[in-house]
Amino acid sequence: MSRDRDTAGDRRYDGAERVGGGAGGLEWTRLDPWMPWLSLSWVIGPLAPVAATALVAGDRLNPQTVITLGSILAAAAVITSIGLIRYATTRYRVTGERVELHSGLVFRRRRSVPRDRVRSVEVTAGPMYRIFGLADVKIGTGQNDADKGLSLDGISRTDALLLRRGLLGRTARSDSVIAELRPAWIRYALLSSWSPVIGLAPFGLFFRVLDMFGISPTEVGFLGELWAAVTATHPAVVLAVATGVVLAIGLTGTLLLYVESWWDFRLTRGPGRALLVRRGLLTTRSMSLEERRLRGVEVAEPLPLRWGRGARLNAVATGLGEDDSTALLPPAPRAEAHRAAAAVLGEDVSPTLAPLRPHPRVALRRRAVHAVWPPLVLAPLLAGLAAWLSWVPAPLWAAGAALLPAGLLLARDAYRNLGHGLHGPYLVTRYGTARRRTVALRREAIIGWTVGRSPFQRRAGLLTLAATTAAGKGSYKVRDVSVTQGLAFAEEAVPGLLAPFIR
Template sequence: MNRQDAVDRPDASRYEGHDLSRAGRADGGRPALGEGWERLDRRTVGAGLSYVIGPAIPAVAVVAIAGPSLRTVVPLLTLLAVLVGAGVLVSIRYATTRYRIAGDRFELRSGLLFRRHRSIPRDRVRAVDLTAGPAHRLLGLAVVRVDAGEQQAGLRLDALASARAERLRALLLDKRGTAPPESTLATWRPGWIGFALLSSWTPLIGLAPFGAFFRVLEIFGVEPGEVGFLRDLWGEATASPVLVAVLAVLAVAVIGLAGAVGLYVEVWWRFSLSREPDGTYRVRRGLISTRSLSLEEARLRGLEMAEPVPLRWGGGARLRALVAGVDPDDDEERTSATLLPPAPRVTALRVAAQVLGGPALTVSLRPHPRAALRLRLFRAVWPLALVTPPLAWLGVWLSWIPDAVWVIAPASLLVTLPLAVDAYRSLGHGLAGPYLVTRHGAARRRTVALRKDGVIGWVVGRSPTQRRRGLMTLTAATAAGAHRVKDVGVGEGVGFAEEAVPGLLAPFLVSNSPSASVSR
């Protein structure tokens, strides 16, 4: 067998006499953490079998509706075989996974054919997140995710008893109960449910069940016309298309609104944001699946307040932490950086002020030049002007297309022009103590407060249209992603960069002209 070590394996003998939590027993006579190698909870196998039952239900439902036949039963049996194989893999993971806290290191062994031994120093542990889905909660289990602050350095234990998972988290973060209690920054309010109705995802949520149903039919090779109620529905649609269209829109709207509320409640039920004595921010949330997420203050580079149009009209906003080392393509990491769900804007500003140490997000921002407005108006008009002649041509030459179809393009200006003006009004940048602040966006307005000492570089971008108008986009590169100051004047942008982080942009400037410009 091969052995892969993520970090050089420490000599176990050097930790003799130095294990943590030797006093007492836990979990029904099991040794306390730190007394040698530990196994996952045996109920992990039961939780793994839940992955077999869940996906099999819609497959069985399709077979029941369409009727058993060779082309439906064979895919069903294949699916069940794959899912049973997944259950076997869960059993193997339970049998081969071991973990322990040995002195100042946390170690994990796993694998059957290919053994893997990973070890990370405890002082590099940045966060320990606990997650419990429906099956895990039913069995009293939790999934532990240990984040060491580096890509591919995290460890995952699926699963431990809930009490044991909390104990492991306390040991890894060195919380021994002697510090003062944590302080609560925000807690969930039932009135926040109303903001779920303002979600921009509502139409997609309403369409999702229909898309999933037809996708399952396609997988099993069943034509929609072969399903009785779908055939009857199509007959009614051809008889009275307007009525059916209205009912379809109402059905999508009702399902979308109900789904948005249900999703909001499931994800954010009993939400709380607290700050622990060591500076770690902890988020607890969830109804069916519960999560406990940690964010180390040392990794915090700033905050982002997002205000999509529907949420902004309702006076709401959501808050996300800008965290060093978070992979933007990792949904789990990105979700763990959310400090506040859709909530009243005043609550978001209050929480932001507590986290940032001041009202950085409410500082007065410098407006951008009028050339930025003209650029946005140009961008709102030219695509519509480009598509109007082809639409008019289609209306003339194709009989099944209405002659007035070209009117759609100029009519769209009623939407694009106000959005362009709103996008310009949203532009702004400024400084607030240790933070630089930037704001942009119309459909989704974003206000970012970024630590100046977290900026590691500047990127200057100028498109041809920006060059003609004396504008540029200034991008601050940080370990927590890139954040832009859009469509700012060249001189003002360069001055802002130099004021925010003195000397960082200076080597790339030329000063042999009346006003400094960006060297190309």
């Protein structure tokens, strides 16, 4: 962007005083003039599958294909028109007290956010945004549907960064660094549970596009030849090759996604007591969070990542809803996640490493029962299908029975992961097996308790205790504790909060 634009942005947004000196301190401002050109660039996306389909179909274009192509081009024109209208009708203003946004042509929307209620500011710029020097600024105020803050989508990146500094205080790369991306961490991308899904996605997308344009796979020459070769090969070889191809594509995809999402990652603490997360290769993201809004941290360990002794670190904070980014650390060594958690909370030792109290053995029995009944139902069902349908392999019922020992092992692991305790000012709870979560939550942030008891829990003398907060997803659970143990723990964690409701 030009020096003139940077200077203008500095005059308008540099520092708290320059983000509006008072009510009406700034005139209403449009989005960046490059925004209409960005809208026009979205036409390129639909044209790519159109050109690819026309190339594959060749002279086999039928009326359905022509109609589909026309529909895509019409949709692209509509998207472009919407972008132009949004630029022409959107205005925003930042004063000393409020951030205001007016938008809409037929239905006018007026949003206003008090500056003292701003909890987080996230700056995002995708590849096309970066080409045009633009950014999307999301100003967060809370997690309620009626109070989601607002988004300034399409202002210059210079203005976006200076606006964030004015709203949350200055942060710079010279601030204290908590964590930075290390090249060795990329190996944890291979432990993503999304690898099989990513590996299958290209095949599903390809056949979906062919079906959308009314083209049968048998009409594409190389697919017919490939199918003939597959049918002439032993099924075991076909299965092994197909699995290898899917995994190769999936692992490559997870590696690329990891690099794109976490390139140049840096977690810093600014002089204004704000945490700043910067990351991204093609789409850059920069999220600022006031430390006084931080209520704790969560160490998340999905099962494949846990096998590799890895973990992720997420923030528990007010002003961050379920759809907001809470990641403070990418998939990294588990020890690094706990070290970063301690640094973020300002503790010598992370509360997530505190020893936890065990849960009653009856909680193990509940998990074992949950693991037993699916194989017991699935095995007879598969055996019945094999007897009814001739093309279903008879030994398939054994696949259901094979799930029994695996389920029991997972039930044992789920029980061993249960735990709760107190560590200074923090309540610590851990649960889960497919995704083990260890949450350290400030006790002062707990505003209520929810006691849940299913019929099976009542029979076993157990309950689930949920600490209700105004942070993150709202509640953090202590699962399957005895009634006496759970109520005593709630009273110990926040004295007097639950006592009026206990007889």
